Amino acid sequence: MNEQATALPGTSPAPLLELLNPREQTWTVLIVLALGLVLGSLEMWILGWPLWGATVTVLALLLVPGVLKWRTDLRRYGLTLMVLSVLLVAQGFHGFEHVAQWFQFHVLRWSPRQSGGLVSPANAEWIHFVWNWTVLLAVIFVMRGGMRNVWAWLLLIWATAHTLEHTYLFVRYLQVLQELREIGITNIGGQGLPGIIGRDGWLVRSAWTHGTIFARLPGLTTAIRLDVHFWWNVGETTLLFLAAHTFLRTRLGGRAASRDE
Amino acid sequence: MMNLPRIHTLLKGLTLLGCAFIVGCGGAAPTPTPLSASGLAATIVSSPLTAPTSPCANTFVAHQLDHTTTIQGETVHLYDSNGSGLAINDFDNDGKPDVVLANLNGPNTLLWNLGHLNFRTERLSDNPARAVNAVDVDGDGWQDLVFTHDTTPPTYWRNTGDGRFTQGTLPEITAPAYTMNWADLNGDGALDVVLATYDDGLKQVPGFDWNKMISLVGVNYYERKGEGFTRQQLAKGAQALAIAFPDLDADGHPDVLVGNDFERPDEAWRYTDTGWALIEPFATKMTQNTMSFDVGDVNNDGQPEIFAADMKPYQTDVKTMSTWLPLMDTLNARHPPQAKAQIVENVLQVRGADGRYTNEGYARSVDATGWSWSSKFGDLDNDGFLDIYVVNGMMTEELLGHLPNNELVEENQAMRNKGNGYFAPAPEWGLGSRASGRGMSLADLDSDGDLDIIINNLRSPAQLFENQLCGGSGLEVDLFWPAGGNTRALGAQLILRTSAGGTYYRDVRAASGYLSGDPARIHFGFPANATLQKLEIRWPDGQTSILESPTPQTLVTITR
Numbered sequence: 001m002n003e004q005a006t007a008l009p010g011t012s013p014a015p016l017l018e019l020l021n022p023r024e025q026t027w028t029v030l031i032v033l034a035l036g037l038v039l040g041s042l043e044m045w046i047l048g049w050p051l052w053g054a055t056v057t058v059l060a061l062l063l064v065p066g067v068l069k070w071r072t073d074l075r076r077y078g079l080t081l082m083v084l085s086v087l088l089v090a091q092g093f094h095g096f097e098h099v100a101q102w103f104q105f106h107v108l109r110w111s112p113r114q115s116g117g118l119v120s121p122a123n124a125e126w127i128h129f130v131w132n133w134t135v136l137l138a139v140i141f142v143m144r145g146g147m148r149n150v151w152a153w154l155l156l157i158w159a160t161a162h163t164l165e166h167t168y169l170f171v172r173y174l175q176v177l178q179e180l181r182e183i184g185i186t187n188i189g190g191q192g193l194p195g196i197i198g199r200d201g202w203l204v205r206s207a208w209t210h211g212t213i214f215a216r217l218p219g220l221t222t223a224i225r226l227d228v229h230f231w232w233n234v235g236e237t238t239l240l241f242l243a244a245h246t247f248l249r250t251r252l253g254g255r256a257a258s259r260d261e
Numbered sequence: 262m263m264n265l266p267r268i269h270t271l272l273k274g275l276t277l278l279g280c281a282f283i284v285g286c287g288g289a290a291p292t293p294t295p296l297s298a299s300g301l302a303a304t305i306v307s308s309p310l311t312a313p314t315s316p317c318a319n320t321f322v323a324h325q326l327d328h329t330t331t332i333q334g335e336t337v338h339l340y341d342s343n344g345s346g347l348a349i350n351d352f353d354n355d356g357k358p359d360v361v362l363a364n365l366n367g368p369n370t371l372l373w374n375l376g377h378l379n380f381r382t383e384r385l386s387d388n389p390a391r392a393v394n395a396v397d398v399d400g401d402g403w404q405d406l407v408f409t410h411d412t413t414p415p416t417y418w419r420n421t422g423d424g425r426f427t428q429g430t431l432p433e434i435t436a437p438a439y440t441m442n443w444a445d446l447n448g449d450g451a452l453d454v455v456l457a458t459y460d461d462g463l464k465q466v467p468g469f470d471w472n473k474m475i476s477l478v479g480v481n482y483y484e485r486k487g488e489g490f491t492r493q494q495l496a497k498g499a500q501a502l503a504i505a506f507p508d509l510d511a512d513g514h515p516d517v518l519v520g521n522d523f524e525r526p527d528e529a530w531r532y533t534d535t536g537w538a539l540i541e542p543f544a545t546k547m548t549q550n551t552m553s554f555d556v557g558d559v560n561n562d563g564q565p566e567i568f569a570a571d572m573k574p575y576q577t578d579v580k581t582m583s584t585w586l587p588l589m590d591t592l593n594a595r596h597p598p599q600a601k602a603q604i605v606e607n608v609l610q611v612r613g614a615d616g617r618y619t620n621e622g623y624a625r626s627v628d629a630t631g632w633s634w635s636s637k638f639g640d641l642d643n644d645g646f647l648d649i650y651v652v653n654g655m656m657t658e659e660l661l662g663h664l665p666n667n668e669l670v671e672e673n674q675a676m677r678n679k680g681n682g683y684f685a686p687a688p689e690w691g692l693g694s695r696a697s698g699r700g701m702s703l704a705d706l707d708s709d710g711d712l713d714i715i716i717n718n719l720r721s722p723a724q725l726f727e728n729q730l731c732g733g734s735g736l737e738v739d740l741f742w743p744a745g746g747n748t749r750a751l752g753a754q755l756i757l758r759t760s761a762g763g764t765y766y767r768d769v770r771a772a773s774g775y776l777s778g779d780p781a782r783i784h785f786g787f788p789a790n791a792t793l794q795k796l797e798i799r800w801p802d803g804q805t806s807i808l809e810s811p812t813p814q815t816l817v818t819i820t821r
Contacts, residue, residue, distance in 0.1 A: 111597055172579060179583030183663050188590050193582060199623070205577050211626040211685035222623070 015248035016241065019085050023072070028065040036061040055118040059093075080145025081251075084244055087138045094131060095237040098230045105226050112192070112226055124191045128229075129170035132163040135236070142247075149250075151243035158239055162232045168202070169195045197221065198228035303806065306818040310710040310735060314377055317731035320691040321714070326723040327382045328362040328370035330699070337667065337720070340462035341365060342657040343391075343502075344634070344699025344719035348778025349706075350395035350404045353424055356816075358704045358780050361406055362717045363390035369408070370723075373424075378707050378727060387416050387428065392700075392776035396443045396452060398431070400746040404781075407431065407454075409438040411462060412469050432489040436477040437463070442504040443771035444515055444752045445801050447532060451485035451746035457501030457519055480519050480528070482537060485746065495537055500525045503775055505554035506752070507567055509542040511616060513803060515752055516540065520551030520569060523596040526603065527551050527569070543610060544617035549596075549603035553775035557638030557647045559609070559625075559678055561763030563756060566611050567618065570633035570651055570775075573606040575674055575686075584669065588660045607633065607651075627684045631671040635701035635774035639712045640786030641690065643733025645761050646678035648687070652698025652716050670695050673716070690730065696721040700777040705784055710735030710814050712784055717777075734813040736785045736793060740769060741820040742800070749781040750821075752801035757811075761791040787813070 022029050039061070040054030066089070074082040097117045104115035120127060136159045143152055176190035194200040197220050204214050204221035214221055219231070332341040345363035352359040357374035364370070368384035375381055390408040398405045403420035410416065414434050418426035431454075438456035446453045458478040463469055471478075479497045483490035495517065503520035510516060510531055517530045517537070527547045530537040548571040558565045572592075574585045598605055606628040610618035622628040630636070631653035638647040655661060656668040664670075672693035676684040692714070700717035706725065707713065711733070714726040736757065740750040750769050757765040767783045787793070796808040800821065811817055 109601055111593070113593055113597075172582075175579040176583050176586065179579055180586065183583065185583075185587050185663050188586055190583070190586055194577065200577060200629075202577075211679065211683045213683075215624050215626055215683075 015251075016088070016245050019073070019077070019081060019244075019248060020088060022065065022069050025065040025069045025072075028068070029062065032061045032065055033058070050121060052116070052119045052122045056122070059119075078145075080142055080147070081248075083138055083145070084142045084147065084247075087135065087142065088240065088244055091135060091233075091237050091240055095233045098233045101226055102230045112224065115226055123189065125166075125170050125173040125189075128166045132159070132166045135159055136163045139240075146251075147243055147247040149243060149246045151239055151246055155236070155239035155243050158232075158235050162236060165195045165197065165232070169193065192225060194225060195228070197223075199224050201228075304820045305808070306820075307812065307815050308818075310705075310737065310814045310816055311708050313709045313729070314707070315729065318729040319731045320689065320729060321726040322729050323691070323694065324378065324725040324727060326360075326362070326370075326372065326380070326715070326725055328364070328372070328717070328723040329367070329721060330362070330364050330717055330719050330723070331366040332720065333366045336658050337656045339657050339659050340459070340465065342655060342719070343459075343462070344697070344776075345390055345717055346392045346635070346700030346776025346778070347702055347715055347717040347723070348393045348395040348406070348772075349702045349704040349715060349780045350778065351780070351782070352395065352404050352406075352420060354403065354422075357708065358706055358782065360706075360715055361385070361393055361395060361778075362715075362723050363393045363408060363700065363776070365389040365391075369393070374706060376707075378713075378725065385418070385426065387418070392438075392440050392772070392778075394441060394443055394771050394778040396751070396771045396778075397748045398452065400452075400748050402741075402743055402748055404749075407441065407443075409441055409456070409776075411439055411459070412437050412466050414438070415441065415456065431483075433492070434483055434490055436481050436492065437474065438481075440501050440504055440776055441772065442506060444506045445747045446482070446506065446515055446517070447484060448514065448802065449485070450802065452751065453485050454483045454490070455495075455504050455506075455517055455519075456481045456483065457496075457499045457504055459500055459502065459522065460498050461500055461523065480517075482517065482530075493537065495519075495530055496528055498525070502552050503554040503569075505556055505567070505773060506770065507556045507565065509540060509618075511612070516542075518554060518567070520548070520554050522550050522552070524549065524598065524603065542616075542618050543620075544613070544615075545610075545620040546602060546604040546608070547610075547620075548608050549598045549605045552633050553636045553773075555637045555649075555773045556768065556770075558764075558766035559638070559647050560682055561646065561765055563764040563766055564612055565766055565768070566609055566621075568622075568627070568636060568638065568649060569608050569610070570630060570636040571604075571606050571608070572632045573629040575629045575631050575671070584664065587663050588655075588669070591660055607636070625683050627676055630674040630676075632669055633674075634699045635716075635777050637701065637703055637774045637777075637779075639703040640733075640784070641675065641703075641712055641728065642677065642687075642730050643711055643735055643786030643788075644678075644680065645733075645759070645763070645765065645787045645791070646680045648678045649676045649684065650674070650692060650701070650703070650714060651676075652694075652701045654695070654697035654719075656697055656719065668697065670697075673698055692726055694718075694724060694726075696724065699775065701774060702777045702779055703784075704780040704782065705735070705737060708737075708816065710737070711786070732789060733786050734789045734791070736787070736796075736811055736813060737816045738767075738783045738785075738796070738798075739781065739816065739818040740783075740798065740800075741818065743820070747801055750801055751781070754799040755783050755785075756797040756799075757785050757787075758794045758797075759787050759791040760794060761788050782816075789813075 036058030043049040101117035104110045196202045347362045359374045360372040362370045368386045371383040372380040392409040395404045403422045405420045406418040417431045439459035441456045457480045479499045480495040482493045500522040505518045506515035548569040552570045608620040609622040611621045630651040632655040633651045636651040641648045651674045653671045658667045661667045675687045675692040677687040696718040698716045703712045711728040716724045742750045753769045755767045772778045793811045798806040
């Protein structure tokens with residue numbers, strides 16, 4: 001990997017903001033965001049699209065300045081930091097998705113079924129399965145590229161566990177889907193079932209733990225799925241930002257020292 | 262101070278022991294009165310329970326009964342799918358509990374207990390019948406029968422005492438009812454009744470004039486006044502499947518708790534000087550689809566808990582979830598849960614120090630028993646701790662069209678109280694019937710000191726599960742109070758103290774669970790090596806009696 005290319009240009013005290021700054025794409029982002037919000041609203045109110053459809057429209061539009069920014073990042077900082085930049089933005093949005101779900105359920109008091117966030121109603125199982133594997137692979141990639149600190153290792157453990165949880169959920173989802181097809185049910189998705197941890201999850205319902213103190217483990221066996229995944233993502237996003245901040249600060253220090261010489 | 266003889270031992274064999282009995286004056290918070298205190302005389306008869314006719318097999322043994330609840334036509338629709346109840350009590354005062362099973366389309370069935378689990382069948386046409394309670398309505402010392410019929414007022418079958426029942430109506434009770442429960446709710450010594458409707462079901466009945474009946478539906482409290490009843494409408498609507506009378510505010514008086522199906526919340530009232538007042542005793546969520554209630558002390562601390570059953574699969578494997586998902590989808594669309602107040606699973610409401618109840622059902626692993634109907638506490642294994650039995654299953658074209666015969670086939674769930682606050686499934690007890698159970702009650706039908714079970718299944722023969730579990734011992738208590746209108750002391754509380762520790766709490770009630778009448782005879786189970794120290798009886802009028810050192814494996818009959 002080209003060390004010169006991965007060093008940050010400058011001595012910013014907030015290297016995360018430095019990396020995430022859209023710079024020359026700032027106005028494009030703002031204009032596209034405004035356009036997307038108008039278009040999305042029209043889709044919902046006039047065409048009757050669901051919220052996730054409107055959200056996808058906004059995201060698709062934002063992808064244009066995003067790609068341009070990340071292409072610039074690639075040229076300026078190299079592949080590892082470009083991937084990290086993408087990861088930070090995407091995981092940030094994903095975390096926001098779970099905040100939205102949490103807000104819908106706990107503040108707006110929607111039912112768990114209604115509290116699907118912004119895009120998850122499309123297909124929560126597919127989205128989360130693909131997303132978590134992508135995040136895990138991306139984390140491994142940036143760690144191989146140099147982001148190796150204590151936060152990064154914790155992030156790797158956390159992301160691996162989170163991905164295993166979603167893999168379990170996804171396999172069960174496909175199995176349930178298959179069962180439903182076999183009995184002629186095609187209009188029900190089978191999403192939202194409990195996973196390994198959380199309320200009614202494998203950890204509390206297995207033959208070994210049923211009827212034991214396991215049913216009282218705060219959060220681990222008591223939190224509903226929406227809360228479980230809110231906290232999964234709070235943890236993942238926090239660790240990612242801490243790991244990235246530490247990593248970028250080190251890189252910045254290396255760049256500054258190199259310049260002093 | 263009266264010089265009353267103290268009872269230390271009870272005679273063995275079928276022996277009549279005439280004795281003085283100790284009754285202390287109670288109050289709002291009655292306390293046991295010492296033996297030397299003044300009191301009312303009572304008679305105690307103690308007789309040994311019979312030895313089991315067959316050796317214990319460590320399981321229940323299923324017997325088929327001569328009754329099948331049927332529906333009109335071939336296809337089961339909502340709300341025929343809700344089936345019917347049953348009641349157990351001693352109708353001929355021969356000391357053996359008899360059984361009556363309600364029916365939707367065919368005749369009801371009386372099963373006269375001839376002993377040793379032999380029954381003589383008699384039919385009783387009065388259909389369609391939902392709930393049935395066996396209570397002494399007229400206070401003549403014979404258990405009468407009352408059936409509910411959804412759209413019409415309950416019918417009253419008066420026990421003439423010669424093995425016959427004559428059909429009539431309850432004076433001045435004109436409201437239709439789905440479910441009911443009886444007790445002396447205002448403390449005047451006479452039996453009152455609470456009736457409640459199931460409005461969604463009523464609206465589906467062809468020809469039912471909802472507008473005409475709107476002032477009568479909902480929850481009605483009928484207070485006994487002389488020969489008749491006076492009505493007070495507690496709620497103008499109801500989806501009531503269960504009614505219980507726990508003492509929710511611990512003031513020594515029974516309160517009214519009505520369990521509603523769907524999004525209508527369960528409601529509770531307490532009796533005050535100015536009438537019934539709504540209360541909110543539950544600090545945490547209640548069942549959304551409240552199918553049944555029972556009240557019992559699961560941890561032997563002398564403070565009863567409340568169990569309410571709902572619908573939640575007891576397994577989470579792929580096949581079970583695939584079966585449940587379509588119906589959950591339909592139900593959620595029709596009746597979205599009130600997320601902050603209701604939960605779609607069984608709850609075990611435990612009273613806290615602040616007097617409010619919190620749900621411990623999930624924490625104690627009793628939250629999921631399938632599409633549950635009648636659920637009851639009972640010390641099935643005579644170990645001193647109340648277990649829970651729940652019957653389940655569903656059949657209806659409207660919700661289960663994706664399943665063979667439109668039927669959700671489930672195994673009834675027995676949950677053994679482990680004695681440490683947790684419950685565990687007990688499939689080894691052999692109670693996992695796959696018939697579609699609705700009404701269910703527990704009683705010692707063969708008088709051998711353990712609880713047997715009767716289930717009124719929908720579209721398959723009713724079942725008797727003979728208890729042949731090994732170990733433990735029993736004590737049974739019959740209370741008689743012939744002087745007033747509450748001849749079987751409904752509402753009385755019994756507390757047994759043993760050398761095994763803890764206090765075993767029971768109460769006499771007319772009904773619990775779903776549509777199902779309970780026997781007036783109380784059963785206690787305890788470890789075989791335990792010594793019985795003291796039986797305390799708190800009569801419905803607040804007076805207290807204490808019986809020292811009752812003998813295990815006896816039936817104690819106390820007549821006040």
